[in-house]
Amino acid sequence: MVSWKCSCVDTRPGTLWATCLCPSMCEQMRALMSTLTNCDSVPRVVVFRSLVPGVFCAGADLKERALMDDRQSDLFVHGLRDLMTHIASLPMPTIAAMDGVALGGGLELALACDLRTAAYSAQMGLIETTRGLLPGAGGSQRLPRTVGVSLAKELIFTGKRLGGRAALAMGLVNRAVDQNETGDAAYSEALSLAREILPQAPIAVRMAKEAMNRGTEVDITSAMAIERMCYAQVIPTRDRREGMAAFIEKRPPRYIGE
Structure with missing residues (x-):
C-alpha cells in the first residue's frame, strides 16, 4: 500500500492512501486540491511525498485500466489530466520529493509541481510507449517544457528510465542527493528548499x-x-x-x- 502525503509546510499535512493513481485515489487528491485552493489560510509551500520507502508513484493501475472499455479509459485519463492541471494551477509553490520510483503518471505528477527533488537512487521516466500508450496526463507537454523538446522526445520515444543523477544533469529535477538510512533524503531536501522559500513575501x-x-x-x-x-x-x-x-x-x- 502506497501512502501519499501532501505536506503543507506551515499547516497540518493531509494523507492519502492508495496503491497508485487509481480512481479512488484521484478523487481524494481532487478533494485535497480543492481544500488547498479554497482554504482561508493558504499554505506557503506544498510538498508531495510518498510514505513508502522506494516508491514515489508507480503511475496508473494498468490491471484496473485493462478492465475499462475505450470510453471509460478516455474519461479516466481526461480526469487524471485535469487533476494534474489543478495541481499545476495551485497558487503556492509545490515541490515533489521523489525518494523512489516515479514512473508514468507518477512522473507526470512530479512534473505538475513547480520544483522537484530526488534521491540519486530514484528511478523515473515516462514509460507509456512501452505499454502501447503515450503520456496522457500532461507529460507529453510538461516534459518538453522542462528539459527541452529534443531530449523529451528521446525520453518518451524510448520509454527510458533515469536515475537521480541523470535527472539532475538534464534539469528534470532541481536537486538530487544521496539516499539516507531512513529513505527520505529527497523529502528532507524538499523541506530544505521549502524553508528557503518560506521567509519570502x-x-x-x-x-x-x-x-x-x-x-x-x-x-x-x-x-x-x-x-x-x-x-x-x-x-x-x-x-x-x-x-x-x-x-x-x-x-x-x-x-x-x-
Missing part, C-alpha cells in the same frame, strides 16, 4: 509563479503584459512596504501575507 512568490506560468505560454510582448498585471498585485500590499522598510532599517523583513 507570500503574495510576491504567488504572483511570481503566476507570471512565469502564464508568461511561458505566450509571446514575449504578451508575457510582459502579464508580468505588469502580476506586479500591480504586489504594489499595494503591506508586505511590499515591509520589505522596503526592512531594507532601509537593515533588518530581516517580517512578512504576513497581506
Whole structure:
C-alpha cells in the first residue's frame, strides 16, 4: 500500500492512501486540491511525498485500466489530466520529493509541481510507449517544457528510465542527493528548499509563479503584459512596504501575507 502525503509546510499535512493513481485515489487528491485552493489560510509551500520507502508513484493501475472499455479509459485519463492541471494551477509553490520510483503518471505528477527533488537512487521516466500508450496526463507537454523538446522526445520515444543523477544533469529535477538510512533524503531536501522559500513575501512568490506560468505560454510582448498585471498585485500590499522598510532599517523583513 502506497501512502501519499501532501505536506503543507506551515499547516497540518493531509494523507492519502492508495496503491497508485487509481480512481479512488484521484478523487481524494481532487478533494485535497480543492481544500488547498479554497482554504482561508493558504499554505506557503506544498510538498508531495510518498510514505513508502522506494516508491514515489508507480503511475496508473494498468490491471484496473485493462478492465475499462475505450470510453471509460478516455474519461479516466481526461480526469487524471485535469487533476494534474489543478495541481499545476495551485497558487503556492509545490515541490515533489521523489525518494523512489516515479514512473508514468507518477512522473507526470512530479512534473505538475513547480520544483522537484530526488534521491540519486530514484528511478523515473515516462514509460507509456512501452505499454502501447503515450503520456496522457500532461507529460507529453510538461516534459518538453522542462528539459527541452529534443531530449523529451528521446525520453518518451524510448520509454527510458533515469536515475537521480541523470535527472539532475538534464534539469528534470532541481536537486538530487544521496539516499539516507531512513529513505527520505529527497523529502528532507524538499523541506530544505521549502524553508528557503518560506521567509519570502507570500503574495510576491504567488504572483511570481503566476507570471512565469502564464508568461511561458505566450509571446514575449504578451508575457510582459502579464508580468505588469502580476506586479500591480504586489504594489499595494503591506508586505511590499515591509520589505522596503526592512531594507532601509537593515533588518530581516517580517512578512504576513497581506
